[in-house]
Amino acid sequence: MKLLVNGVWHSDFQPLEGERIQTGSFREFISADGSSGFKAERDRYHLYVSFACPFAHRTILARQLKQLNSVISMSVLSPDWGDPSGWTFGDWSHTTADTVNGCDYLYQVYVKAKSNFTGRVTVPVLWDKQTGTIVNNESADILRMLVTEFDAFGNASLNLYPQELRAEIDDINAFVSDRINIGVYKVGFASSQLDYNTAIAQLFDALDILETRLSGQQYLVGHSLTEADIRLFVTLVRFDVAYYGALNCNLRRLTDYPNLWNYTRHIYHLPNVSDTVKFDHIKRHYYDTYEGLINRRIIPIGPILNWDIPTLQVCH
Numbered sequence: 001m002k003l004l005v006n007g008v009w010h011s012d013f014q015p016l017e018g019e020r021i022q023t024g025s026f027r028e029f030i031s032a033d034g035s036s037g038f039k040a041e042r043d044r045y046h047l048y049v050s051f052a053c054p055f056a057h058r059t060i061l062a063r064q065l066k067q068l069n070s071v072i073s074m075s076v077l078s079p080d081w082g083d084p085s086g087w088t089f090g091d092w093s094h095t096t097a098d099t100v101n102g103c104d105y106l107y108q109v110y111v112k113a114k115s116n117f118t119g120r121v122t123v124p125v126l127w128d129k130q131t132g133t134i135v136n137n138e139s140a141d142i143l144r145m146l147v148t149e150f151d152a153f154g155n156a157s158l159n160l161y162p163q164e165l166r167a168e169i170d171d172i173n174a175f176v177s178d179r180i181n182i183g184v185y186k187v188g189f190a191s192s193q194l195d196y197n198t199a200i201a202q203l204f205d206a207l208d209i210l211e212t213r214l215s216g217q218q219y220l221v222g223h224s225l226t227e228a229d230i231r232l233f234v235t236l237v238r239f240d241v242a243y244y245g246a247l248n249c250n251l252r253r254l255t256d257y258p259n260l261w262n263y264t265r266h267i268y269h270l271p272n273v274s275d276t277v278k279f280d281h282i283k284r285h286y287y288d289t290y291e292g293l294i295n296r297r298i299i300p301i302g303p304i305l306n307w308d309i310p311t312l313q314v315c316h
């Protein structure tokens with residue numbers, strides 16, 4: 001496992017028998033009025049992301065839709081997470097150097113923020129240029145901050161977390177997070193056939209539920225795009241190109257669900273959304289980085305094919 005332990009990078013950390021490692025994260029909040037200790041300001045904050053990662057994609061999309069690209073700067077890491085150093089600033093198309101801290105690897109940014117940090121080095125990361133630290137590395141928090149706290153600088157008319165829909169958005173977020181966003185990883189990283197069978201049943205049950213929900217509505221909650229749609233979209237847009245093959249989520253494809261497929265295409269074609277989707281990064285990351293289930297000898301459950309569709313007579 002790739003891990004920072006007391007500020008020292010380990011490309012393959014193996015805990016000793018019975019050893020429990022206390023891992024940390026950064027969970028401070030930026031607020032519009034500064035009452036949280038981090039005030040929303042122009043040119044103060046920086047995002048570290050990968051176009052491959054669905055969790056980072058939440059934040060890239062919010063920054064884009066809220067028109068914060070010139071307010072919050074951004075560095076893009078290489079999709080090759082298989083490198084022993086983990087997330088790396090590389091020279092892939094659409095990647096950048098670390099323009100803020102001049103680091104070669106993301107773990108160095110974490111060490112700059114906290115010299116004895118212990119934990120996973122994940123994207124996205126929200127960096128504060130003023131105090132020289134990581135504010136937060138949890139995508140759900142960062143998404144929420146971008147959506148609610150930067151209206152003085154971005155597109156305030158786009159309300160992705162409307163007051164009257166908050167309870168419903170929170171509910172569906174919890175479902176989508178566990179069953180879909182993390183659900184695909186539960187399938188992909190299952191360590192036994194039994195775990196795989198359970199995880200895939202839960203994943204596709206959840207997709208069936210969402211397929212039904214979207215039969216009479218364009219968006220998950222209410223009548224316009226919300227944060228909940230951002231969180232579902234980032235997984236669905238990766239489904240057929242990556243999860244179906246690389247994580248063996250292959251009972252059905254996204255394109256086999258008329259409503260979910262329509263929903264995902266609709267969001268993809270909203271203004272400026274497709275700019276945030278880089279399929280080459282996504283494929284590279286998932287197919288190149290993870291060993292995949294084939295090496296664990298887990299037999300995929302699908303695909304379901306209908307052999308009973310009448311054949312066409314070929315005339316000649």
Ligand SMILES: N[C@@H](CCC(=O)N[C@@H](CS)C(=O)NCC(=O)O)C(=O)O
Nearest residue numbers: 053055120121122123124137138139
């Ligand atoms: N809780 C985090 C998880 C993010 C996450 O798992 N990111 C993955 C990429 S998709 C990562 O950076 N993994 C590196 C690692 O696990 O060491 C969030 O939602 O922000």
